[in-house]
Amino acid sequence: MKRNSKKSNNIGKGAPSGVVISLLVHAAAFLLAGVLVVFNVVNKEEKKFVPPKPVERPKMKLKKPKVKVKKNSKPKSSERIVTKVQKANMPEIYLPEMSGIGDGVGTGGGYAGFDLMPNLDDIGFLGSPQSIGSDLEGTFYDFNRRSDGSTYGMDTDVFITELAAFVKSGWKTTKLARYYKSPKKLYATTIAVPPMPSPLAPSAFGEPDNMDFCWMVHYRGKLVHKDGIRFRFVGNGDDILVVRVDGKTVLNGSRGWDRDNSRWVDCADWQPTSADNRKWIKCHDFAAVGDLIELKPGVPVDIDIMFAEVPGGQFNAFLCVMEEGVKYENNSKGEPILPLFKTAALPRSLQDMIYRGMPVGEISVTNGPVFNDYASEVTAPVEIVQKPDWETDKPEPWPTGLRTWHSNDGQPLEAEFITSMGNTVVLKTAQGKQKKIPLADLSEEDRRYVTLSNPPDFKLDLGKKIRQRRLKYGADAIGINEYTFTTKVKQSSSGQYAHPLTVDTYVLGTEIGANQYILLDRMSSSFVPAEVENGENFEFSGRTIDLLDYDAYEMRRGDKYDGFLITVTDERGEIIAHRSTPTWMFKNLENLKALPVGSFMDNTCTRVWPTPLRANH
Numbered sequence: 001m002k003r004n005s006k007k008s009n010n011i012g013k014g015a016p017s018g019v020v021i022s023l024l025v026h027a028a029a030f031l032l033a034g035v036l037v038v039f040n041v042v043n044k045e046e047k048k049f050v051p052p053k054p055v056e057r058p059k060m061k062l063k064k065p066k067v068k069v070k071k072n073s074k075p076k077s078s079e080r081i082v083t084k085v086q087k088a089n090m091p092e093i094y095l096p097e098m099s100g101i102g103d104g105v106g107t108g109g110g111y112a113g114f115d116l117m118p119n120l121d122d123i124g125f126l127g128s129p130q131s132i133g134s135d136l137e138g139t140f141y142d143f144n145r146r147s148d149g150s151t152y153g154m155d156t157d158v159f160i161t162e163l164a165a166f167v168k169s170g171w172k173t174t175k176l177a178r179y180y181k182s183p184k185k186l187y188a189t190t191i192a193v194p195p196m197p198s199p200l201a202p203s204a205f206g207e208p209d210n211m212d213f214c215w216m217v218h219y220r221g222k223l224v225h226k227d228g229i230r231f232r233f234v235g236n237g238d239d240i241l242v243v244r245v246d247g248k249t250v251l252n253g254s255r256g257w258d259r260d261n262s263r264w265v266d267c268a269d270w271q272p273t274s275a276d277n278r279k280w281i282k283c284h285d286f287a288a289v290g291d292l293i294e295l296k297p298g299v300p301v302d303i304d305i306m307f308a309e310v311p312g313g314q315f316n317a318f319l320c321v322m323e324e325g326v327k328y329e330n331n332s333k334g335e336p337i338l339p340l341f342k343t344a345a346l347p348r349s350l351q352d353m354i355y356r357g358m359p360v361g362e363i364s365v366t367n368g369p370v371f372n373d374y375a376s377e378v379t380a381p382v383e384i385v386q387k388p389d390w391e392t393d394k395p396e397p398w399p400t401g402l403r404t405w406h407s408n409d410g411q412p413l414e415a416e417f418i419t420s421m422g423n424t425v426v427l428k429t430a431q432g433k434q435k436k437i438p439l440a441d442l443s444e445e446d447r448r449y450v451t452l453s454n455p456p457d458f459k460l461d462l463g464k465k466i467r468q469r470r471l472k473y474g475a476d477a478i479g480i481n482e483y484t485f486t487t488k489v490k491q492s493s494s495g496q497y498a499h500p501l502t503v504d505t506y507v508l509g510t511e512i513g514a515n516q517y518i519l520l521d522r523m524s525s526s527f528v529p530a531e532v533e534n535g536e537n538f539e540f541s542g543r544t545i546d547l548l549d550y551d552a553y554e555m556r557r558g559d560k561y562d563g564f565l566i567t568v569t570d571e572r573g574e575i576i577a578h579r580s581t582p583t584w585m586f587k588n589l590e591n592l593k594a595l596p597v598g599s600f601m602d603n604t605c606t607r608v609w610p611t612p613l614r615a616n617h
Helices: 002-045 156-168 200-204 348-357 444-453 589-593
Strands: 080-083 136-146 179-181 186-188 192-197 215-223 229-238 240-245 248-252 293-295 301-309 314-323 382-385 402-406 412-421 424-429 434-438 458-473 476-491 501-511 517-527 538-552 555-569 575-581
Touching: 136 200, 156 240, 156 301, 192 200, 192 348, 192 538, 200 215, 229 248, 229 301, 240 314, 301 314, 402 444, 412 434, 412 444, 458 555, 458 575, 476 501, 476 517, 476 555, 501 538, 517 538, 517 555, 555 589
Parallel strands: none
Antiparallel strands: 080 382, 136 179, 136 186, 136 215, 192 314, 215 301, 229 240, 229 293, 229 314, 240 248, 240 301, 402 412, 412 424, 424 434, 458 476, 476 538, 501 517, 501 555, 538 555, 555 575
């Protein structure tokens, strides 16, 4: 009995320990199960995520805004602004009433106003690198090269066939995809290319090494008139000129051998509808008269213009407007003087170029309708040179005669400056007595007065660097002389001059075969003589200027260098040195300052019109 009792006692005594052990075992089991669960959950969460297939959504084509910004790597030697100037007199040239600033029609249907004015230095016969919104975008194609630029070797008959295929396809540029297209665009506000060597057109598009034949320029954009208009295009091209409006060919003004037909009639399927077709001579050929076109007020339509050169040699293209119901002034041959087609008022520099290259009395450069939808009126932009700071912000007139001088100790003296000799200043009192005073005894203001009143002498010269560039011109080449002018200023007397000076240079040219002068360039710079190393020149150069000498219809044309004017102006605004060859340039300096680069002038520096081409018919 005692054993049983002992056993019972032992069991009862060990019960709590068993419970603990049991709890620990269960806890371990639960812990293990939890780990397994967590492990499985984590493994499931870390499975690689496979995204669903993308949803197909309709895509919208976005048009990139067409804002053309010109980039210059070189600073211009002079700047230009746009302003109104007094009209010059010229026979058979009429200044238009221009409809102006507002929303204009640009290429590709985009609308823009005159937010960006073109750099007037860059406006040429074929357009400007910068768009103003109402112009036509021009693209150059060379049929002598493949699209990758490799040589193709085009036959002229095949070239005409390719142009015809392009026109008949609805002017689809894909038809031209196999041929080279220049990356440079030009933006034209008129079609007015006077007779000129054909290599100059490719050169304008940055293709100076292009062959002078089998090339084409295609302009495209919008044609619009703010008030509505009924008119016909009148024009011709040597060799090809075709115009399409609103999907329909309205003019084939390609070169014609007689009044009835065109030599290049196969390049467009078009028959004239006007009795005046090939009746009037315009720019050395009988002009084609196009179909009647009607534009609704402010409603734009597509326009395409294509001109091309076939065999090489002389090239020209122009497009005039003959408005229904308008009576035009007749020239001496009884033919109407028709205005040029234009989408904006032409700046004077472009008017000069066109007038110079066209025979007198055949077309009008400035009057007639302007094809844009601008709501307000604006005059044609005319460029003038921006004046230097010293000229626009001129100091007070320099005092002469008696003035009050002060010594270092503050003692005043009423006297007139006579001269300075070394470190001594000679003054004359009101009573006529001369006094010699050491320069060091005068106040700082008085010493400055003496220095500015007695400037040093300078030697002035103009250096010329000439490089000839040649353009392919059939079996021969056209020589273009590239001039770079460098102004040279050197102090030729002793003494330190520590005040700033402004140097202005005007480069003069003359017409070849005519008698008008031309302002080829204007340069300006500043320096302090004391900061120039002893014995060295202060030098600065202008832009490169191309001067041509060529024949147009057996008439010699071009420009040549003819002289210069250099002036040195101090901080008072006084000219302290100058050199003028010829002398009349300095005598008429005030007139010269108002002229922009490229202006034609007479020997009084008054702006004039250039000498026009002489008609040879």
